[in-house]
Amino acid sequence: MSKPAWESRRVTIKDIAKAANVDPSTVTRALKDSPRVKPATREKIAGLAAEMGYVPNMAARTLVNRKSGLVGLVIPDMTNPFFRDLAKGIEDEAVKHDLRILINDTRGVESTEREAVNLFLALKVDGLIVPMARCTQQYYEELNAAVPVVHVNRDDTPHHVSCDTVEGSSLVMQHLFELGHSRIGFVRGPAGPGREPKMHAYRTALEARGIDYDPDLIFTFDGTLESSNAITGQLLELDEPPTAVFAHNDVNAIAMIHALRDRGVRVPDDISIAGHDDIQLAGCVDPPLTTVQWPMYELGQQSVRYLYSLGHGQDPREPQVPQPKLVIRESTGNPRVARQVPG
Amino acid sequence: MSKPAWESRRVTIKDIAKAANVDPSTVTRALKDSPRVKPATREKIAGLAAEMGYVPNMAARTLVNRKSGLVGLVIPDMTNPFFRDLAKGIEDEAVKHDLRILINDTRGVESTEREAVNLFLALKVDGLIVPMARCTQQYYEELNAAVPVVHVNRDDTPHHVSCDTVEGSSLVMQHLFELGHSRIGFVRGPAGPGREPKMHAYRTALEARGIDYDPDLIFTFDGTLESSNAITGQLLELDEPPTAVFAHNDVNAIAMIHALRDRGVRVPDDISIAGHDDIQLAGCVDPPLTTVQWPMYELGQQSVRYLYSLGHGQDPREPQVPQPKLVIRESTGNPRVARQVPG
DNA sequence: TTGTAGGCGTTATCAA
DNA sequence: TTGATAACGCCTACAA
16 A cells, blocks of 8 residues: 555645745745735735645744634533534634634543643634633633633633623522422532532522522532433432422423423423523423523624733723523423422 | 733743753653653653643644644534534544544534635644535545545545444334335435435335335425424425424424424324434433434544544554444334325 | 745754 | 754745
8 A cells, every 4th residue: 555645745835936936935925915025926826826735834824923813612512502602603703803713522521621721722722712611710810821711601710701690590580489489499510610600599599589598409410311310310209399490401401301201290280390591402392491591602702802802902891792581481380289388 | 901921922842941951852852751861850851841831832843743643523513412422432532542633613514614624734633534524525535635534424435434324214214114104204414415325225215115206205404493394394284294204313303393293293193203313312302202323432433543544554444333223212103094095 | 026044842863 | 861953834024
């Protein structure tokens, strides 16, 4: 077997220079549309470059420019539908600033997140966008000295864009209260280092109604189906199960509804379930999910703008994003028995 | 506002060399655990590097090595749950070969796919993994001269790993036949340049049973909710609607089931729906989905191995992956009225 | 309008 | 065991 074709040297500006009978520096100028080059020369070189299949070597460029025009996107779970709009917002805004996006999926593991950050650092990215990070606030504060970092959906770090993190959850709680629920379960996400705004909203809402916080009603979701199943089991074994549950996200909510049905418990007749995120499938399941719609696309756009400002020494304006919205569908309803007192 | 901290020069190998009173080349050797360096020196340098927060400059490395240790993953839609296991398989295998994965989401747009490829080319990746590409066979054949490219789930390109692409779909068709269906709808994906193995299996299965191919029963799904809705509408307006539908994938199937229910049509009582991929939620919806389970994780692993072989001039062994499996749940059943003849 | 020269950070090769 | 040197591909002064 002969040497594979791809071991052959790729064409560089020198090759083009030779072919065009000019100096490499002229090729550089021509390729970046510098005015300091004769139109005829520019066209000749452009033609040659296309013809010869020239692809610039980013490594060389990055080396001399000390930056790559790249932005690293560090996400914990790329298949969370939640991130689709985020990524779209980011990319749409990135093209406007001549920035390219590179994604690294950390699968929610802290050490992997660090590795991803280091890879991007080594790649000399112009900035990092980090939604829902695993690493500590301190880590990111220090990192911020090396490269601009903007967080999404986390508000304890130096630079972040987030919408009213508490508002969405408060809406859910209020909705459940209005339906007549008072014993409300809450499913947290994997214990992260952030401030857990949902949890905060949950407790605040409880307090405002004068309802005692009951740790038995708090569950933890790790992103897997099994986890949703387990939570459902625990929940039903309680002496006094909740009449409504505020799930961590829609995937969790959908899985719980299924697990409940498996055990003969109906939603929302026997128990109400509210989700979070409003993923594409949220309206398609049975019953359609009551959930919180989050402005991910706008958050994505804003994060790039924010990053751009940071990178250019401008004082970034406080980002403006829409408020989250409650989407009431059919997975929530009045409690079966109001204020049932045990005993 | 003073200059942001991140404009300050990062620490290089030279800085370490100076601090350790050695030559830069010694630092290089020490950092890569070369045996040709005194243990004491090695430790001293390692300590210094950690202390000073040294991050290697990949641009420089790539420049001299002419390769980056990076593999580009070009995916059409990162939020298709389908890709979760693929990516996991790829990453798990990549670490074994000291390869890092970078992802670029093309959102199913051909021009974006080309840009992604070019970015990776400029980045001097060691190889490309491209599941379900939009670009033509010819494009990839030419590209293959520049860099090793392995395709997943596409079998018309020079290098690919895929399992029995026809088998999974044949199983679905057989299952539907056995239930008594003969008028079976089929939902294609966005018309790609590939061979459409599902479509092929569909037609072959029909022929084998002596059933005429009816173009009215073929629909096209573009990935959106609206598309699933529209298909459902078209389907029901047919003079003689199908008694079963083989959906493009699970997302499509779930959305169609919902759209059918909205119109008062029950699944599987009135119509059977089979999906493809067996995503996490497939078993959680109502009714749980009959679908095809695809060995994505293994395909991911194999694609990296294949790439590695290619990059090292080895003749890649024909990759072995498990056969797809039919998962029979509750969205399929006997047709309501068997062999109803119109008129 | 174009060419010359030097350097970006790292590594491989050769010499010491 | 370590140091010196040249080179990777490109870009930016500066000179012509």
